[in-house]
Amino acid sequence: MVDLSVDLGFIGLKNPVIPASGTFGYGEEFLPFFNLDLLGAFVFKGIYKNKRMGNPPPRIQETPAGLLNSIGLPGPGMKELKKIIKRVYQSTSTPIIINVCGETDQEYLDVAEYFDRMEEVAILELNISCPNVKSGGRCPAQDDKHTYRLVKQIKQSVSTPLIVKLSPNVTDISAIAISAEEAGADCISLTNTFLGMAIDLESRKPLFSKIVAGLSGPAIKPLALRLVWEVARCVHVPVIGMGGITTGQDVLEFILAGATAVQTGTINLIEPSASIRIIKEIEQIMKEQNLMNLRELRGTLKT
Amino acid sequence: MKEETGTIVENHHIQNEYYLIKMRADHVSKQGKPGNFIMVSASSTLEPLLKRPFGIFDLNPPYIWIYYKVVGRGTRLLSTLNPDDKISILGPLGNSFPVLENETILAIAGGTGIASVYFAIKEYLKNNKVSLIYGAKSKNDLNFLHSLETISLAGLYLYSDDGSIGIKGVVTADIKKIINQHGITITISCGPDEMLNRIFWIIKDLKTDDYASLEAIMGCGFGICQSCVVETRNKEYKQVCTDGPVFKMEEIQW
Numbered sequence A: 001m002v003d004l005s006v007d008l009g010f011i012g013l014k015n016p017v018i019p020a021s022g023t024f025g026y027g028e029e030f031l032p033f034f035n036l037d038l039l040g041a042f043v044f045k046g047i048y049k050n051k052r053m054g055n056p057p058p059r060i061q062e063t064p065a066g067l068l069n070s071i072g073l074p075g076p077g078m079k080e081l082k083k084i085i086k087r088v089y090q091s092t093s094t095p096i097i098i099n100v101c102g103e104t105d106q107e108y109l110d111v112a113e114y115f116d117r118m119e120e121v122a123i124l125e126l127n128i129s130c131p132n133v134k135s136g137g138r139c140p141a142q143d144d145k146h147t148y149r150l151v152k153q154i155k156q157s158v159s160t161p162l163i164v165k166l167s168p169n170v171t172d173i174s175a176i177a178i179s180a181e182e183a184g185a186d187c188i189s190l191t192n193t194f195l196g197m198a199i200d201l202e203s204r205k206p207l208f209s210k211i212v213a214g215l216s217g218p219a220i221k222p223l224a225l226r227l228v229w230e231v232a233r234c235v236h237v238p239v240i241g242m243g244g245i246t247t248g249q250d251v252l253e254f255i256l257a258g259a260t261a262v263q264t265g266t267i268n269l270i271e272p273s274a275s276i277r278i279i280k281e282i283e284q285i286m287k288e289q290n291l292m293n294l295r296e297l298r299g300t301l302k303t
Numbered sequence B: 001m002k003e004e005t006g007t008i009v010e011n012h013h014i015q016n017e018y019y020l021i022k023m024r025a026d027h028v029s030k031q032g033k034p035g036n037f038i039m040v041s042a043s044s045t046l047e048p049l050l051k052r053p054f055g056i057f058d059l060n061p062p063y064i065w066i067y068y069k070v071v072g073r074g075t076r077l078l079s080t081l082n083p084d085d086k087i088s089i090l091g092p093l094g095n096s097f098p099v100l101e102n103e104t105i106l107a108i109a110g111g112t113g114i115a116s117v118y119f120a121i122k123e124y125l126k127n128n129k130v131s132l133i134y135g136a137k138s139k140n141d142l143n144f145l146h147s148l149e150t151i152s153l154a155g156l157y158l159y160s161d162d163g164s165i166g167i168k169g170v171v172t173a174d175i176k177k178i179i180n181q182h183g184i185t186i187t188i189s190c191g192p193d194e195m196l197n198r199i200f201w202i203i204k205d206l207k208t209d210d211y212a213s214l215e216a217i218m219g220c221g222f223g224i225c226q227s228c229v230v231e232t233r234n235k236e237y238k239q240v241c242t243d244g245p246v247f248k249m250e251e252i253q254w
C-alpha cells in the first residue's frame, strides 16, 4: 500500500489533492460526481464581507490551453456563507478551507475573524491576490511590506491555521513569500492567475470590462512550476502548489519542485471528477516508481 | 447530471455547416428533458480546453441527437467525428421548458435555435396544439423541413432573410398576427439574442406566457465558474447554466 497522506504541520491530509477556490463552488455541487471524503481538503470560492454581483459579462474567454477569467468574485457575503458552511460540513469530514477576500485590510480582517470562530472551518486561505479596486487593480500580494503588514495583523487576531495565497504577477516572488512567512503564515499557496487581457478587434475594445483578466489552465503550468520551485527553496513553511494541474504526473512534478500539497483549478470546470482521477493517477505512478510515501519525493529535484 | 462517454452512431452532414449527430448516451438519453442541454468535448486532449454546450435536439433511449452548426474550433472538431468515436459528455444540464397540457403553443426558432425547441415541440404535441415560426438567413440554413411537415403542427411559418424559402423577412414579422389567429397562450423561443430581444418587445403586452432558451459563454455548464450570467430586470445576475437556459421572458433585462 502506498501512503498518499501529507502533513502541512498544522493539519494532516489523507492525500495532497485540494480543489482550488473558485473552481469547486462550495463542494456540494460535486456530490453528484464523487464523495467529498476522498479529497485531501477543498477550498470554497472567495468570500468578501458583503454580497457582490461580480463583473458584467463576458466573464471568460478560452485561450490556447488556457482560460482567461474576469468573474469579479461574486458571492453572497459572509453571513450567508456561514449557513452554507454548516450545511456542507454535514456531508463530509474533509477539511474545509475558506478563501478570505477583502477590498481593504480591515475587510480582510473582518472576514478572517468572522470565520475564525467557526469550528466547521479547518483552515483559512488569505487571498491577497484579489485585485484591490481602490488601488487600481493592484493587490496586497504585489508588495512585500503590505503582505507583511496584512498577514501579521490577521495572525494576531485569528487562531485558525492561515494559508497565504500569492499572486504570480510580481518581479520577485521570494520576497513576498518570505514576508508572508515572517509575518506568521502557516503555509504558502501559489499561484493565483496570471494577468492577461483580450481584445475585440472589431470594436477595438478590451473584451473584459475590467480590461485585464486572469489566466489559468494548462497554459500556465510551466510558469507556476517555476514559481513554486522558487518559493519552496526559500521558505520553511509548507507550500501548496497549483497552476494548470490536470494529471497525477503534474502533481508529482509540483511535489518534486518542493510542494507539500497541490490544488486543482480549471480542470474541475471541464471534468468534474478530475481530482479523483488525479488521486488515482498519483497512486499508480507511486506504485510504478516504488515510492512508499510522498515525503520521499518532495523537493528531491536533482539540479 | 453525470459525466459519461458517448459513442457516435452517425454524424450526418446535412448541408453547408450543419450537422446532426446521433450518439449513444445512456444516462442523458434517459434523464434528458426538453430544454436541457449537455456539455460535450470531442477532444481526447485538453485542446480545446472547454467543453461546448448544445441543446438536446431529440432523444430516444439509449440515443440522443445534437444539431449543430460549425462556427469555430470546437464545432469543427465535432464535425470530424466518425461512427464508434467516443465523445465526453456532461449532462443533462439546466432547467427545462414547463410541462404543459391543453395549451395553444407557439414555438419561435431562429437558425440553430430549432435545436433547443424541437424536442419540446414533439413533447408538447402529445397534449397541446403547437405552431412553429422558423427562420434563418436562407434556405441553406433551414433544416428538418421534411420532419416538421410531418409532425402535425397547427401551423408552420417559414422565413428567410433572402426570400429563398418561405416568407422574405425575419421571424418576428407576423408574430402578433399569428398569436391572435391561433389564440396562442404560451410561446417558447430560441435563437440569437437580437431575435429574442425583438420578440420580447413585440409580445410583452399580450396575455401569453413567454419562455426563452438563452445562450451564454459557458466555462463549466454546471454552476461552478459563474461565467454564464445574464442580467435580470431586478438588476441581478442569473446563471444561464443552472437558473436557465429557459427563462420567463419578463425576468430578463432586454
Ligand SMILES: Cc1cc2nc3c(=O)[nH]c(=O)nc-3n(C[C@H](O)[C@H](O)[C@H](O)COP(=O)(O)OP(=O)(O)OC[C@H]3O[C@@H](n4cnc5c(N)ncnc54)[C@H](O)[C@@H]3O)c2cc1C
Pocket (backbone or CB within 6 Å): A062, B037, B050, B051, B052, B053, B054, B055, B056, B066, B067, B068, B069, B070, B071, B072, B073, B074, B075, B076, B112, B115, B116, B214, B215, B216, B217, B218, B245
Ligand atoms: C445552452 C446552450 C445550448 C446551445 N445549443 C446549441 C445547439 O443545439 N446547436 C448549436 O449549433 N449551437 C448551440 N449552442 C451554441 C454553441 O454552444 C456554440 O456554437 C459553440 O460553443 C461554439 O463552439 P466553437 O468552438 O465551434 O466556437 P468558438 O467561437 O471557437 O468558441 C470559443 C468559445 O466561445 C463559446 N461560444 C461560441 N459561440 C457561442 C454561443 N453561440 N453560445 C455559447 N457559447 C459560445 C464556445 O463554447 C467556446 O468556449 C448552444 C449554446 C448554449 C449556451
Ligand SMILES: Cc1cc2nc3c(=O)[nH]c(=O)nc-3n(C[C@H](O)[C@H](O)[C@H](O)COP(=O)(O)O)c2cc1C
Pocket (backbone or CB within 6 Å): A020, A021, A022, A023, A045, A046, A047, A067, A069, A071, A073, A099, A127, A165, A191, A192, A193, A215, A216, A217, A218, A220, A242, A243, A244, A245, A263, A264, A265, A266, A267, B225
Ligand atoms: C473561474 C475561476 C474563479 C476563480 N476564483 C478564485 C477565487 O475566488 N479565489 C482565489 O483565490 N482564486 C480563484 N481562482 C484561481 C484558482 O483558484 C487558481 O489559483 C488558478 O486558477 C490557477 O490554477 P489552475 O491553472 O489549475 O486553474 C479562480 C480561477 C478561476 C478559473
Ligand code: FES
Pocket (backbone or CB within 6 Å): B217, B218, B219, B220, B221, B222, B223, B224, B225, B226, B227, B228, B239, B240, B241, B242
Ligand atoms: S457555465 Fe459555469 S456557472 Fe454557468
